[in-house]
Amino acid sequence: MRRIWFATSNPGKLAEAKAFLAGWEVLEAPGEVEEDQPDLAGNAIKKARAAAAGGKVFAEDSGLEVDALGGAPGVHSRRYAASDGARVARLLSELAGVPGREARFRAVVALKVGEDLHLFAGSVEGTIATEPRGEGGFGYDPIFIPGEGDGRTFAEMSREEKSALSHRGRALAALAAYLNETAEP
Numbered sequence: 467m468r469r470i471w472f473a474t475s476n477p478g479k480l481a482e483a484k485a486f487l488a489g490w491e492v493l494e495a496p497g498e499v500e501e502d503q504p505d506l507a508g509n510a511i512k513k514a515r516a517a518a519a520g521g522k523v524f525a526e527d528s529g530l531e532v533d534a535l536g537g538a539p540g541v542h543s544r545r546y547a548a549s550d551g552a553r554v555a556r557l558l559s560e561l562a563g564v565p566g567r568e569a570r571f572r573a574v575v576a577l578k579v580g581e582d583l584h585l586f587a588g589s590v591e592g593t594i595a596t597e598p599r600g601e602g603g604f605g606y607d608p609i610f611i612p613g614e615g616d617g618r619t620f621a622e623m624s625r626e627e628k629s630a631l632s633h634r635g636r637a638l639a640a641l642a643a644y645l646n647e648t649a650e651p
């Protein structure tokens with residue numbers, strides 16, 4: 467089977483990526499980096515370059531932008547608080563009493579093949595719920611309601627339902643199309 471490495475330590479992201487890359491063996495590449503770049507693409511490229519793996523390697527960086535908070539937490543989504551529960555609680559308290567709960571998730575995937583880099587982006591528009599709902603997914607999923615859905619949060623959807631709408635699903639679909647077009651049979 468064709469092989470590709472994913473520089474991530476997030477099991478939720480690894481499971482989502484495997485579902486898109488049917489026909490590929492997706493291996494987790496070790497290597498933690500400080501995500502200190504000013505934007506998602508910069509962090510994704512840094513992670514792909516730092517991965518201790520040869521051949522094809524990809525990395526991803528993602529974040530949630532809330533319009534009423536000037537785009538925060540954005541590239542700082544993971545550092546917003548110490549745990550998923552604390553991140554959700556902080557966001558809900560920052561939005562308490564604020565009119566307008568529009569938000570979007572963005573993802574950028576950086577694929578490194580030798581010294582070449584290719585970028586794939588995806589986004590999904592939605593709103594922030596007033597309280598967490600659902601047990602699935604990770605991160606801000608219990609409070610993100612995608613606009614193209616049926617009112618459920620990402621955490622109330624199956625992984626397949628979320629991936630069909632999500633920022634990372636869209637970036638991974640573009641990655642998979644590129645890999646399948648360009649890979650040796």
Ligand code: IMP
Pocket residue numbers: 476501526527528529530543544553571603604605606607620632634
């Ligand atoms: P990073 O890309 O590993 O820096 O993480 C970005 C952070 O954004 C994650 O830790 C989550 O808090 C959040 N995030 C990214 N993608 C998702 C998602 O699909 N659902 C919920 N939260 C997400």
